[in-house]
Amino acid sequence: MPDSLPLFPLNTVLVPGAALGLRVFEPRYLDLVRDCGRHGTGFGVCLIAQGTEAGAPATPMAWGTEARIEDFDNGPDGLLHLRLRGGRRFHVTRTRVRDNGLVVGEVAWCDPDPVAELQPQHALLGDVLRRILEQLGEADVRVPEPRFDDAAWVGWRLAELLPLTLPQRQRLLQEDDPDRRLDDLLGML
Template identity: 65%
Template sequence: MVETRILPLFPLQAVLVPGAALGLRVFEPRYLDMVGECGRNDGGFGVCLIAEGGEVGAPAVPAEFGTEALIEDFGTDDDGLLTLRVRGARRFRVASTAVRGNGLVEAEVEWLRDDPARARLRPQHALLGTLLERIFDQVGRPPGVDPDFDDAAWVGWRLLELLPMPEERRAGLLAVDDPHARLDGLLALIG
């Protein structure tokens, strides 16, 4: 049986992947309400790539797949706007959507299965582990990151987070359940 939940959505022109950090500026009343609700319920919200529409104004149509965002920190910027730092958690598929009276899109989501624990990189993906090590050598390792360059899921998520690519392609790879198939997709991208 598939576990479902109603989750408020924050559609963006970007994809959030599991384990990745994302900074957000929040100013629309619907999203301020959503953040307050998340605080009261000690929960998160969903981040989906926008399939149709824009980030501001009328409710956007979200892509089919997204990631739960958990709030790690908040504050205000120089303009007095609410800022959030969120981290990607579980992936989901949008089963259906509805728009609340305040314009907030909420979705019935089906949680996707987690990656297998510690799936080792296959020989054909070793280049990707090396590529990620070199990226970290160049740009530095993000704070709090404990690298595991032999874990297929970890390497795939970090490369999906860091490599430049069209967001639609990133969203497509977010939907892939098998970490080795995800790595195959990344190899095709850089190949």
């Protein structure tokens, strides 16, 4: 049975484990954040397939990532600022739009990534990630527990940090196999 998940269509792709800053100002999304806080739940972030971030409800892509609120504050602009972290991936099987304009998806959760050791043919990607993280420093990227020998972790961090196009990042999000994801990343480099 699919789960119901409120969706926040954006012009970005959130991948598992990635951090995302978000400013919230529309009433439907302020209500969403309040409900998530009350119930200790997350919401789905999907790349916009059609439409825009503000105004009329946008049509989301069929794959997304659960977002969990790590921190929030009122910014100097008077808007609610959220710090999100990507969690589980999901596939949207159906959507509906509530009266307030909030898109709600019926979602099937993707299986968690298997724990798989970084293969020798992907060792270069582990080195690239180490160098990126060294250059960025801890202040710019909060990487919980580095796992440079874990194929899925390396792939998701590179998907988060490399200057990829939105279609490239979306394709990586939709790939279930960590080694194929790394093969795709090698091809993009």
